[in-house]
Amino acid sequence: MEIKITKAPVLKEKPDSSTLGFGKIFTDHMFMMDWNSEKGWYNARIVPFENLSIHPASTVLHYGSEIFEGLKAYRRADGKVQLFRPIENIRRMNNSAERLCLPQIPEDLAMEVLTTFVDLEQDWTPSAEGTSLYLRPFMFGNDESLGVHAVHNATYVIIASPVGSYYKEGINPVKIMIEDEDVRAVRGGTGYAKCGGNYAASNRAGERAAQKGYAQVLWLDGVERKYIEEVGAMNVMFKIGDEIVTPMLSGSILPGITRKSCIEVLKDKGFKVSERLLSVDELGEALQNGTLKEAWGCGTAAVVSPIGELCYKDVKYTINNGEIGETTQMLYDTLTGIQWGKIEDTYGWTKEI
Numbered sequence: 001m002e003i004k005i006t007k008a009p010v011l012k013e014k015p016d017s018s019t020l021g022f023g024k025i026f027t028d029h030m031f032m033m034d035w036n037s038e039k040g041w042y043n044a045r046i047v048p049f050e051n052l053s054i055h056p057a058s059t060v061l062h063y064g065s066e067i068f069e070g071l072k073a074y075r076r077a078d079g080k081v082q083l084f085r086p087i088e089n090i091r092r093m094n095n096s097a098e099r100l101c102l103p104q105i106p107e108d109l110a111m112e113v114l115t116t117f118v119d120l121e122q123d124w125t126p127s128a129e130g131t132s133l134y135l136r137p138f139m140f141g142n143d144e145s146l147g148v149h150a151v152h153n154a155t156y157v158i159i160a161s162p163v164g165s166y167y168k169e170g171i172n173p174v175k176i177m178i179e180d181e182d183v184r185a186v187r188g189g190t191g192y193a194k195c196g197g198n199y200a201a202s203n204r205a206g207e208r209a210a211q212k213g214y215a216q217v218l219w220l221d222g223v224e225r226k227y228i229e230e231v232g233a234m235n236v237m238f239k240i241g242d243e244i245v246t247p248m249l250s251g252s253i254l255p256g257i258t259r260k261s262c263i264e265v266l267k268d269k270g271f272k273v274s275e276r277l278l279s280v281d282e283l284g285e286a287l288q289n290g291t292l293k294e295a296w297g298c299g300t301a302a303v304v305s306p307i308g309e310l311c312y313k314d315v316k317y318t319i320n321n322g323e324i325g326e327t328t329q330m331l332y333d334t335l336t337g338i339q340w341g342k343i344e345d346t347y348g349w350t351k352e353i
């Protein structure tokens, strides 16, 4: 498909890498295309970054028809820019779209528009340690009527933001609170889809945790509030004795690409990895008897983040003396090494722009 490019007349000044934070600064352009149930995808364009104009009755504003993705472009030491497993994001976006009755984007088209956009904005990829260009593709239902039904019109957009670390702690351990009141998702719901509504429903618990000094909440399953699921913006892994345990993909948690990558790296290094049910009682026991050696979260924004403290029902448990453990560090070094091109990508995960 032809992508019409309209360049911004004046380019913005690039920010100082030390002040980036997460998702506050945006590049000069954005990608957009529209979809109609009769025409399919049309009007693919790159335009100057600007506010969107949508009808006040637009589906997304009333019924939450919205899905998104998150991936990063990394600046290698040789100056080139590369993406990490972008095909996985494209496939997950289509799975999310299927759940929300939004349109599919053919994989080739999704890859073409993504790489064309990143190519145009690649000067915005910062080079300082731990920084990258975060890409946020999103799609929303855009019918101009108030009836509730599968959408007939949708819009797909990609914006980009140069970022540093997601948590203010950086690679230092974060404190996480186990949430036993609100739930994020149930099987049969939208937990496995990356849709905005999942995050909207998480905010109340997240705010309560923040007031107590916790970075995010760890969700329990929505039926029994018994099994560990995931954290607000990352999947979780625990080293119990010599076993690495991570909640299995039951339909209510997001199938993280970082999670999948960590599992592959861990198995290659000879670790025993179990994707299974992990009850909060089993975790509590492991915390008390000292067999819980390490805990970490993994996600695109969060990378690999050690968890230094867990709080459950107001009892605080310190993990690994509040320090990053050796397995967590190994995963961080391996993944970021591949992402920033410091170590050889023997998996074929990276895509040079």
Ligand code: PLP
Pocket (backbone or CB within 6 Å): 070, 230, 231, 232, 233, 234, 235, 254, 255, 256, 257, 258, 259, 298, 299, 300, 301
């Ligand atoms: N779980 C949730 C709820 C998330 O928002 C994210 C971030 O995208 C993840 C897990 C990790 O997924 P990924 O590694 O694909 O970024």
Ligand code: COI
Pocket (backbone or CB within 6 Å): 069, 070, 071, 232, 233, 299, 300, 301, 302
């Ligand atoms: C990501 O890691 O890309 C995410 O989408 C997390 C986000 C909700 C900040």
